[in-house]
Amino acid sequence: VQCHLGRLGSSLGPSCALSSLHTDLRPLDILSEVVPASGLGQDMRVFQVQGVRGFQLTASRPRALGFPASRLFIHCDRFPEEFSIIVTLRVLNVPAKRNEYLFTLMAEESHSVLVGLRYAPNKLHFLFWSQEHFNGWQTCVTFHNVSLSDNQWHTLILAVSGQSFSLTVDCNVPSDVAVETPFPTSLSVKRASFYLGNRRRKKGLFTGLLRQLVLLPGADATPRICTSMNFKVATLSVPTILQDLPMKPASNEVLKYPYETDMKVTFGSRPPCTKHEKAHFWFNASQRGLYLCNGSTWISMLEVKQRLDYVEEYQTLVTNSETMGIEVFTIPKVGLFAATANRYTPPGSAIYKWTDGKFVPYQNIPTYQAQSWKYFTIGKKIFLAVANFEQNDRGQEYSVIYKWSRRKEKFFTYQRIATHSARDWEAFVIEGEAFLAVVNHREGNNHNIDSVIYRWNPRTGLFETNQTIPTSGAYDWEFFTIGPYSFLAVANTFNGTSTKIYSHIYIWLSGSFQLFQSILTFGAADWEVFHIGNRVFLAVANSHSYDSGTLVPSNFYAINSSIYELNITAQMFVKFQDLLTYSALDWEFFSVGDDYFLVVANSFDGFTFSVNSIIYRWQGYEGFVAVHHLPTVGCRDWEAFNTTEGSYLLYSSAKEPLSKVLKLKTT
Numbered sequence: 001v002q003c004h005l006g007r008l009g010s011s012l013g014p015s016c017a018l019s020s021l022h023t024d025l026r027p028l029d030i031l032s033e034v035v036p037a038s039g040l041g042q043d044m045r046v047f048q049v050q051g052v053r054g055f056q057l058t059a060s061r062p063r064a065l066g067f068p069a070s071r072l073f074i075h076c077d078r079f080p081e082e083f084s085i086i087v088t089l090r091v092l093n094v095p096a097k098r099n100e101y102l103f104t105l106m107a108e109e110s111h112s113v114l115v116g117l118r119y120a121p122n123k124l125h126f127l128f129w130s131q132e133h134f135n136g137w138q139t140c141v142t143f144h145n146v147s148l149s150d151n152q153w154h155t156l157i158l159a160v161s162g163q164s165f166s167l168t169v170d171c172n173v174p175s176d177v178a179v180e181t182p183f184p185t186s187l188s189v190k191r192a193s194f195y196l197g198n199r200r201r202k203k204g205l206f207t208g209l210l211r212q213l214v215l216l217p218g219a220d221a222t223p224r225i226c227t228s229m230n231f232k233v234a235t236l237s238v239p240t241i242l243q244d245l246p247m248k249p250a251s252n253e254v255l256k257y258p259y260e261t262d263m264k265v266t267f268g269s270r271p272p273c274t275k276h277e278k279a280h281f282w283f284n285a286s287q288r289g290l291y292l293c294n295g296s297t298w299i300s301m302l303e304v305k306q307r308l309d310y311v312e313e314y315q316t317l318v319t320n321s322e323t324m325g326i327e328v329f330t331i332p333k334v335g336l337f338a339a340t341a342n343r344y345t346p347p348g349s350a351i352y353k354w355t356d357g358k359f360v361p362y363q364n365i366p367t368y369q370a371q372s373w374k375y376f377t378i379g380k381k382i383f384l385a386v387a388n389f390e391q392n393d394r395g396q397e398y399s400v401i402y403k404w405s406r407r408k409e410k411f412f413t414y415q416r417i418a419t420h421s422a423r424d425w426e427a428f429v430i431e432g433e434a435f436l437a438v439v440n441h442r443e444g445n446n447h448n449i450d451s452v453i454y455r456w457n458p459r460t461g462l463f464e465t466n467q468t469i470p471t472s473g474a475y476d477w478e479f480f481t482i483g484p485y486s487f488l489a490v491a492n493t494f495n496g497t498s499t500k501i502y503s504h505i506y507i508w509l510s511g512s513f514q515l516f517q518s519i520l521t522f523g524a525a526d527w528e529v530f531h532i533g534n535r536v537f538l539a540v541a542n543s544h545s546y547d548s549g550t551l552v553p554s555n556f557y558a559i560n561s562s563i564y565e566l567n568i569t570a571q572m573f574v575k576f577q578d579l580l581t582y583s584a585l586d587w588e589f590f591s592v593g594d595d596y597f598l599v600v601a602n603s604f605d606g607f608t609f610s611v612n613s614i615i616y617r618w619q620g621y622e623g624f625v626a627v628h629h630l631p632t633v634g635c636r637d638w639e640a641f642n643t644t645e646g647s648y649l650l651y652s653s654a655k656e657p658l659s660k661v662l663k664l665k666t667t
Contacts, residue, residue, distance in 0.1 A: 031213040050279035054209030062198040069189040079187040084221035088212035091148040171226035305593035306666035315661035323652035325372035341370035376427035387422035426477035447473035478527035491524035498547040499523035528587035536566040541584035557583040577623040590640035601635040609634040
């Protein structure tokens with residue numbers, strides 16, 4: 001077998017120029033042909049997972065999962081030379097040396113595979129037989145780094161044209177492979193049959209779920225598939241029994257095609273809700289609520305929707321010194337934590353653990369005018385990165401990444417990275433690769449310096465420089481995604497003479513971040529992205545207006561902070577609303593029941609640091625309206641979090657060694 005290797009995410013080769021001669025041909029639904037008209041037998045079962053239905057196959061009778069190719073190729077007994085294969089599937093964890101077939105096309109008198117698609121861990125193999133080359137040997141085209149074994153639904157589009165093979169996974173950047181052996185121009189399908197999930201024997205049976213398997217002659221199916229926002233389950237043709245809405249039976253008739261569902265219910269304290277817990281349920285016994293994970297947040301299913309009534313002081317947290325930032329995070333099976341970025345060393349910064357309904361001291365970590373913390377994970381590894389603003393005792397300026405030890409249940413130094421008056425870290429994942437971006441505020445008196453994006457090297461287990469981006473006295477990074485696109489926004493604060501400067505939004509294209517949009521800001525200290533329904537918003541916290549070349553206004557800390565909304569048509573963020581703030585340093589978005597809120601950290605009004613910070617409620621056409629005024633002192637950061645006992649806000653003070661936990665009282 002001759003295998004040609006392709007690597008996902010590699011540079012794009014020539015696009016597949018599929019012939020226009022076949023563009024009028026209809027999609028050929030291979031999966032629907034296998035479904036018996038009389039109803040499902042013992043060889044196929046319907047499962048519903050994460051709200052999506054698919055077939056599970058059994059290995060008892062592999063031939064029962066086949067049908068003659070003549071049922072699809074009615075007028076022609078030749079396989080098309082240019083085509084796309086579309087598959088929607090959910091792969092289980094496949095052993096390292098196991099191959100599973102998604103489908104095969106085999107001649108009845110031979111054990112050879114004429115056309116086939118099989119999956120191995122992190123690989124996808126496309127097989128075809130050519131009488132014209134290599135004395136009729138089978139050719140194997142291999143795509144590497146195809147990670148599907150995450151218990152999630154995925155849609156694959158394989159486009160074939162001559163010597164060009166292109167694989168698109170979930171409408172991301174395609175992987176293109178050019179090989180010496182072209183797909184045959186005249187592949188006979190006489191006396192051949194399609195087999196679903198096998199190669200006519202029990203070994204190699206597909207063990208996951210199949211939702212879609214379509215052959216589209218003469219066209220690259222990518223433009224037709226990649227139009228939905230839910231790319232992982234985008235469809236061209238799906239069997240009726242797998243469609244989202246079941247056919248309504250007669251009054252005394254049971255469903256013709258019953259299905260099973262993969263339901264998992266967690267009890268106890270609030271568990272994490274990520275893409276791995278999607279479609280899982282959580283039962284909150286204390287509040288008698290049932291919640292469904294949508295991949296990012298827990299959605300109430302049975303509980304009466306709560307509404308925010310008022311806010312009360314719950315806990316005064318005595319900190320090591322003034323606190324510049326707070327990070328609240330949950331370590332699975334360990335608990336809820338809060339890390340405070342404290343100004344002075346000693347004693348450094350602290351980590352607190354939520355115990356018996358309060359934050360209690362858990363671990364002290366030496367830091368040097370710490371500005372912020374960032375919690376993130378890579379696989380099973382748990383990290384916490386601190387942004388240090390000043391040099392250590394040896395005159396070295398490092399920010400530090402700490403790693404969680406499961407045995408000792410503490411954080412320990414893992415990697416030191418040279419930074420320049422670091423203000424913030426942002427962690428994110430793009431196309432399966434982990435990144436960490438640092439905001440460098442200034443080097444000496446020079447505020448116009450590079451901030452750095454680091455890429456995780458899985459071989460060395462370290463972060464390595466990947467890209468530098470020029471910034472001006474920057475304070476904050478904010479990463480977010482919209483559909484298949486990844487963005488990174490920087491809050492530029494001061495260029496050495498003025499705070500009236502542009503902050504920038506970058507988009508990930510061709511392996512690096514490139515400028516997408518520039519927005520005029522005034523001492524920008526924070527970006528906060530949030531979604532309300534299908535709408536995407538981006539809020540900037542403007543801290544002050546200053547320009548050394550103009551007369552200073554009497555109160556340049558009272559200034560509008562702005563909320564921008566993504567305009568899909570214009571492909572840019574446009575201003576949605578201005579809100580008067582007082583040296584705003586942070587925005588935090590949160591929800592209570594069906595209501596959405598923004599809280600701003602007002603720090604200074606030009607006369608005093610004792611300034612009210614404001615909670616705004618989303619009121620649709622009116623935008624955000626002030627509903628609660630919270631007394632704060634030098635407020636620097638807000639964090640919203642939930643426990644089984646309720647919902648809370650935690651704020652840090654940059655002017656006194658006290659932070660406060662506020663409880664959201666609901667009705």
